Amino acid sequence: xxxxxxxxxxxxxxxxxxxxxxxxxxxxxxxxxxxxxxxxxxxxxxxxxxxxxxxxxxxxxxxxxxxxxxxxxxxxxxxxxxxxxxxxxxxxxxxxxxxxxxxxxxxxxxxxxxxxxxxxxxxxxxxxxxxxxxxxxxxxxxxxxxxxxxxxxxxxxxxxxxxxxxxxxxxxx
Amino acid sequence: xxxxxxxxxxxxxxxxxxxxxxxxxxxxxxxxxxxxxxxxxxxxxxxxxxxxxxxxxxxxxxxxxxxxxxxxxxxxxxxxxxxxxxxxxxxxxxxxxxxx
Numbered sequence: 001x002x003x004x005x006x007x008x009x010x011x012x013x014x015x016x017x018x019x020x021x022x023x024x025x026x027x028x029x030x031x032x033x034x035x036x037x038x039x040x041x042x043x044x045x046x047x048x049x050x051x052x053x054x055x056x057x058x059x060x061x062x063x064x065x066x067x068x069x070x071x072x073x074x075x076x077x078x079x080x081x082x083x084x085x086x087x088x089x090x091x092x093x094x095x096x097x098x099x100x101x102x103x104x105x106x107x108x109x110x111x112x113x114x115x116x117x118x119x120x121x122x123x124x125x126x127x128x129x130x131x132x133x134x135x136x137x138x139x140x141x142x143x144x145x146x147x148x149x150x151x152x153x154x155x156x157x158x159x160x161x162x163x164x165x166x167x168x169x170x171x172x173x
Numbered sequence: 174x175x176x177x178x179x180x181x182x183x184x185x186x187x188x189x190x191x192x193x194x195x196x197x198x199x200x201x202x203x204x205x206x207x208x209x210x211x212x213x214x215x216x217x218x219x220x221x222x223x224x225x226x227x228x229x230x231x232x233x234x235x236x237x238x239x240x241x242x243x244x245x246x247x248x249x250x251x252x253x254x255x256x257x258x259x260x261x262x263x264x265x266x267x268x269x270x271x272x273x
Binding site: 003004007011014015018019021022027030031034037038041044045047048049050052053056057060061064065068069072073075076078090098102105106109110129130133134137138141145148149151152153155156157158159160162 | 174179190196248
């Protein structure tokens with residue numbers, strides 16, 4: 001019962017923040033709602049017994065990635081979002097279609113999915129077992145991701161650097 | 174005991190919010206944040222299914238998704254900075270050099 005209450009509270013916070021991300025017109029407000037979404041998702045992961053994933057979610061997503069976002073918003077001095085007029089097709093077909101589709105999907109999921117429930121905290125999700133899996137069965141993908149991150153770092157430096165900084169021989173203006 | 178379907182509905186809702194934001198937002202940074210929202214929705218269903226079938230591989234996969242998302246955020250934000258430097262705008266409607 002307590003788990004259901006916790007799930008509902010943080011699920012509602014999560015959904016409300018996700019909607020707030022869409023409603024807000026200033027990017028910094030959207031970024032802060034995204035932080036709320038990620039924080040409450042970390043609580044949902046804890047309820048599912050995934051302690052390691054919850055910790056990484058807070059550190060990497062709510063910490064590192066969002067700091068990057070907020071920093072770029074500050075750096076580029078992003079102002080208010082101007083709305084463009086949507087097409088008629090989206091108004092008359094898209095929105096009702098999405099509504100019907102999502103309600104149908106939710107109904108099917110709630111009524112026809114398996115009757116088994118997720119026991120909160122029942123799953124072993126501690127770092128020791130994750131590491132056991134990560135460094136044995138998934139060793140090759142893990143090493144490949146390190147190369148990916150290395151390439152991403154180099155790409156970010158090359159892309160974000162000023163053009164004149166990359167060519168030291170050229171005269172500076 | 175929370176049924177699996179509740180988690181899936183929340184995950185689907187987050188993903189739908191991400192898709193909607195991707196389509197209706199005009200600020201390139203907000204569009205990028207919508208992509209992160211979609212990835213989060215997928216991660217939630219990964220963890221929920223991992224708990225359902227007592228398979229830890231799902232959580233390991235979430236770890237990989239996070240690595241890819243971090244790399245994507247670094248490169249994507251660098252691209253946004255480069256776009257802003259050349260086009261002086263963050264509005265995707267004004268970044269239309271490829272438009273016919």
